[in-house]
Amino acid sequence: MKHRITNDTHLLDTIHRGEWKHRDSWRALRILSEFVEGFDTLADLEPAVSVFGSARTKPGTADYELGERLGAALAKAGLGVITGGGPGAMEAANRGAREAGGVSIGLGIELPFEQKLNDYIDIGLDFRYFFVRKTMFVKYSQAFCVLPGGYGTMDELFEALTLVQTKKVTRFPVVLLGVDFWSGLIDWLRDRMLHTTKISEPDLDLLLLTDDVDEAVAHVVKECAFLRDVDTGKADV
Template sequence: MNAPTGSTSSSRRRKPLLGGWRKGPAGSTADSRLLDTEPSSDFTHTDPWRVMRIQSEFVQGFDALAEIGPAISVFGSARTKPGSRHYETGVEVGRLLVEAGVAVITGGGPGSMEAANRGASEAGGLSIGLGIELPFEQGMNQWVGRGVDFRYFFARKTMFVKYAQGFVVLPGGLGTLDELFEAMVLVQTSKVTQFPIVLVDSIFWSPLLAWIKDVMVVEGLVSPGDVDILQLADTAEEAVALVMAGGAGKRVAAS
């Protein structure tokens, strides 16, 4: 079974980055301009054009990712430092996923995202980065073999789920939690099925799971079974084994 291939040369040549954006005013992004309540009637002129731009982001994402084959999205903090335990786990996760026959998708940034892309690239697999325009520009990490840049979070989030068969979630902050809870809601509401979500590092994640069980379930805000959407792992090997096993005994289809 052959894994998707990617460049492993020292120069790490990669396909041209798709969807690059032009800078707006300082501290401004396309997302923030879209969500701002504008004080004048200018929105009657600008919002229709934004619809076209949003459409173009979906088109470019679909076009770039439609034929990548089976893939797993890996999330984690952009603040994770190279050489740290979480970084090295991310590298190992990326490597093992490629060896299992799937491509690796991340947010394309530094930290844990870079780690997973690095592991995938060094293993000769397809290493994908889905970047996002932010006021504090980060740019695409050097280990991305196929990159797509987005202005809008909601277009980018669609690609993470549409083109992945599961998530591996390393320790992270608000952005990581955002992706995690959105994926949980999609599974809970049956918008996606057979979609494994694996959290890596039980010490980090157990307090969150305990809060869901001891507070949200007790208050009747979520069902007891909703917690079972998530699985815990403490090593890269465990995480990849769980995500490849999929939900309800089904395996992720590898190429």
């Protein structure tokens, strides 16, 4: 299968270095336009949660049904659902949110292979650059819920944890759904990273691991309530 050359590929290209001086300054304007479009489109978004998970998750599987239940529960709690807009677990969360009467948002990305936004999105944006898209996930979310996934899911998970650990964002809950899937990772974080003092005990507390959608949403709602109080000057901080 022939793959397209994406804008990210051109930006990060290390072969045609001679073109950087002539093209990157103009490319910066395209990057700026993506930030502006994202900010304008999402500025009035209600409190929302970003849900990540594998694009390879198949409808009818336990992971897909978990995504649907999570999306619906978040919507019923008054929270918008933001995903990467693709198929699989992303589609499941968007579908659950929409069918429960919530706001369903998809932030797509240009990939070397064809992928369109799924059919359960109310507000959709397509991005050329991963780092612009990542900014939107964090800026307009009050929590991350992470379903079983692959490299992309791990990328988003650890970027969120790094931002919280370094205080770039505050009171930002991160929930892992799927105890069987994620337990090995938690064990490794504790037995390797923590044991060798690469992280500290409070860093492990940044994650909630659960199979219970109601527990996940209750945890998120508790933290989101705190954030709304901060916005209105009610919180004791």
